[in-house]
């Protein structure tokens with residue numbers, strides 16, 4: 001029995017690494033003290049001036065809105081996306097960025113290209129000698145009955161929605177450890193990681209999002225404690241949105257007649273969300289305002305999963 005168990009356990013070294021003991025490595029000092037913050041500046045806990053962030057899937061849609069939230073509060077934000085050029089919406093956001101002290105940058109980068117992703121993230125961190133956080137929003141959806149799924153389709157969706165998030169997070173964590181930046185990561189999961197969606201057959205997308213929620217808990221355990229050498233102190237959380245009006249969902253409406261009306265009636269607000277309605281949550285998670293939050297999942301779904 002014991003030998004079977006060890007044969008199924010894979011680790012990179014001779015002895016399996018264990019996560020740091022939080023009690024011996026407490027995450028203290030990641031936010032300025034109350035005395036330093038209060039009365040100096042309005043809502044100083046949310047201020048991101050001088051901080052550097054990466055947002056995958058930032059060419060459009062939800063990723064772009066969340067990137068803009070970080071820019072509006074002073075962050076230098078790099079949007080990574082597989083598209084050669086971002087949407088026109090992105091160009092407008094970049095023009096607005098000039099007025100608020102932050103900056104918005106674009107890099108074409110597919111999250112499936114692990115080596116390229118690693119190099120892009122390393123170059124950004126090296127340029128600024130810091131990296132303070134990541135929002136992993138790149139994702140794809142496919143509507144397909146379970147019995148018709150091909151192995152290739154499952155592999156592609158998981159490769160982007162799950163492995164892409166994991167590789168983004170680990171590439172960023174390597175840089176944050178290198179520069180001893182205590183920071184925060186936010187993975188864009190979905191309420192579909194916890195429920196099946198009425199009227200939409202998407203078993204693989206939904207399970208990829210469940211995997212992302214579970215990944216966040218595990219990375220939070222590994223990276224939240226601050227080690228004796230000053231590395232660590234990276235909080236990891238998820239946002240699980242309900243249905244949002246983005247290009248991804250508008251495509252779903254074209255594919256499934258009547259779906260929009262069905263979804264609008266399925267939450268307590270009687271409507272779908274705008275991408276801008278998640279900006280506050282992203283800013284909260286990436287800033288000092290959430291300094292005691294890690295391993296959690298913020299569900300923001302207009303009450304969809306609450307009844």
Ligand SMILES: NC(=O)c1ccc[n+]([C@@H]2O[C@H](COP(=O)([O-])OP(=O)(O)OC[C@H]3O[C@@H](n4cnc5c(N)ncnc54)[C@H](O)[C@@H]3O)[C@@H](O)[C@H]2O)c1
Nearest residue numbers: 057061062081082110111137138139190243244246247248
């Ligand atoms: N729209 C919703 O209702 C909804 C709800 C819950 C969660 N989400 C999640 O929010 C995130 C953003 O989705 P959206 O609705 O804005 O969709 P979207 O299609 O408008 O945006 C997704 C972005 O990810 C990029 N992308 C896809 N594959 C990529 C890859 N391999 N490498 C790099 N970039 C890649 C796309 O080019 C696009 O810019 C996704 O993770 C999605 O699953 C969306």
